[in-house]
Amino acid sequence: MKFNSTLCFAGLLLGSIPGALSQDAKFAKAIDEYIDQRFEAPAEATAALLEELRKAGMKNAEQLEDAIRAPRASYPEFPDLKGQMMTMAVECYHVDYKTRTFLLGSPDLDLEKPVSLVVVGHGGNSSMTPQRAEATAEMYLKAYAPILKDWNAVLVVPSSSRGWGHIGNSLILSSISQVSRMIPVDPDRIYVTGQSMGGHMAFRAALILPDRWGAVSPHSGGYNFVEKGNIANLFAVPGYAVWGRTEPYGINTDNRANQRWAKEHGLDDWTWVEKNGGHTIYQDELPRIAKFFRDHPRNLYPSMVYFRMGGAMKFVKTWNVQGWPEHTIHSETRPLRWNQRHWIEVEPRPDEKTPLEVLATLSDEKPNHFEILTNHVRKLTMLIHPDRMKVDLSKPLSISVNGKTEFSGIVKPDPAGMLNRVREYDDRGRIYHASVTLELDSDQEINFEKELASRR
Template identity: 35%
Template sequence: MSNRFSPVALIVLSLAIFAFFHQAAAADDAELRKALDAYIDGRWLPESEADKATEEIVKKIKDADCSIEKVEELLRMGRATYGEVKAKGKMLNLQFKNKDGKAGQTLQLPLLELQCEHVDYSTSFFLIVPKSYKPSKPAPLLIIGHGGNSAMSAEYATQATLGGTLPWLPIAQRHGMIVVAPLSERGWGGIGYSIIFSLLSWTQRQFNIDPDRIYLTGHSMGGHLSHRSAIFLPDRWAAVSPMSGGYDYVNEKHPKATRAMINVPGYATFGKKEPYDINKFNHIIDDWMQKNKFDWINAEKPGGHEIYNDELPKIAKFMMDRPRNLYRDRVYGYASTSVVYDTPETNPKWSQQHTWNPDRPIQRSTFHWLRMYPTSSDVPEDKREQRIWAVYEGNNRFNLTSENARKARIYLHPKMVD
């Protein structure tokens, strides 16, 4: 009797061995993913506990013989599990009228409660999940900032949010986008960014969000938010879409700040009959961007200060065609005496003034792979604004041209250097 295995038996045996090790590797990955989830969930631990947690997760990564590339892969896969969405709130019932004035379509939207993680302010947000969403597949996320002002009532904020959100719903469904639309009675400054990043943190824990397909848009005050976010927080977004917002970022408001918008693609819309010189400012921005070949579209429309529904499908396609690129070959850094949001605004019209948790600043110091640091307060005022133009030339060469910057850091990634 022969002791040799047949070719078929060898193939079956090889497949069985491969399946065994594959299942074992998958189990190890699942355990490490759970450990990484727990570590990230503990991001607000006291410093001593945080240091201990960091030591423990580093040990688990080493014990798993896991490379830094593998850790990144596991993080990008989302959480190990997603359970039932947990949030307090209510269902808002909307009744629309037909052209003849009679009752028409009805729509239910969940309006959920949100507690800011950085400042003592709470608000609400609308959440719309497409029918196509599956926890096993990362979904794009669209964040919508409403218009208005920094001292508005909850009812005004609700109506402004609905006005900016409803036109997006059929388009978001078509592209499989999850939509979150927060309310802010405090505008979109430091407190507003606490709202946005607290909401982003919550959403990423409840749903499998593609980290490279997070988009930001907004109208009027929300348009200003979108422009500012492109300037100061570009690495957070795949693309932005300001609508009827913007200042003269070329000459007046944060001079030369427009250059920082090269860090993220954008699709802006504005009307010919805008108030507050918004049309004029957008033309100045557009002229500068075209000369410098930015990946931006600035679409002027014949109307005024409004959302142009016919542009929304084009904006959505623009967004979906542009996943975030953390390893772009040129970035522009812009900073001054502060590179964080850590102080709440004040307003005599508010019923309550707010306090920021000093242990929870929001960083606005990183421009993809370039990090800026604050200017010292003893530097003359005309030297406080820092700018760095950083270019990756290939072959492990970086070229940095700086103005007033005294310190910077470059984060090297295997995708960029040997």
């Protein structure tokens, strides 16, 4: 494994990777250009693209999904990434912060196949110098390198001198966006791990942006989420938590509390491992974590969705850290939001003191029927993927909210909505064919623990 190659990808000309995955040439370039515009696209861009695709022969939403999920028409030419470390300049999309991200390809990296990404959060603090952040990121890249063995994957290790709050979230997502334009990334096989401050980041990724990842693995990080009242949000994504018996800062006792709750309440998609040691990266766990990741592609369409969140659910302010400049957040023009959880999206109520809460299930007994419980929610959108959610859009669909039928009828496919959501999130796997938006005026207390027990 070599660690002495450095490359900045900015300004490289586009070219085709020999033998790389291809998609229908009639659709590829147009879809690439549309998604690359993100929020800078003109208002008529979606309608114009749909008309262009229709004229090129696209007939239905299924064909559109296939075209979106397919690899890009072309990728940059760059030196072989097999077993090589490279760096790239990254400019955050949602905030005015620039830094560098380290990449490391697996020894047998094959760009003719979809590539998994493993994002690693490094330790340190929120006021590191850029030089120290880069040195720390490179150290973590080397420590996590064994996770790539026998896996077609790339490590993505951003260097952050702004911690792992919302600037860190933007940095992670911006790095993923950039890498996805360099190599054919599988959008449903992106994972997050990290240790110490990076372990906090992995937990935050699970709690705030869970439907972006296949799974997460926090190491020697996290807080007592039982006390914070948000541990149930971990149901949204599988996890593999590791910590030492003699951790500082109460990390060991916090993780034990989380572990107890998880075992008592059926958080079965999480593995909890306490090691006989302290605050470190446990190398013997990396092969097991790699297998855990490989066994868990992202599932955007679970039969049950739980959501508990308050505030603006959007990046509107940074941490108030002494020494930081006054950052400009593009909250209106390039929003980073987290009010969607899988196939449920709520309208935030920033002035509401109590968190908004939703428990939504696809009925096993009644076809095309959804049962939703909500508390303090006034507007909700339900997103639909017919095949993955076993919904027949040719037949009436019914939605019950807090015991009352709020919708019953035919739902038509919405290709414009599909494209808009993919472009906003820059996520080619975030596919929904249709949606229903409901205005609500009722509340119901949700005992999530009781609901879980009734389903076990």
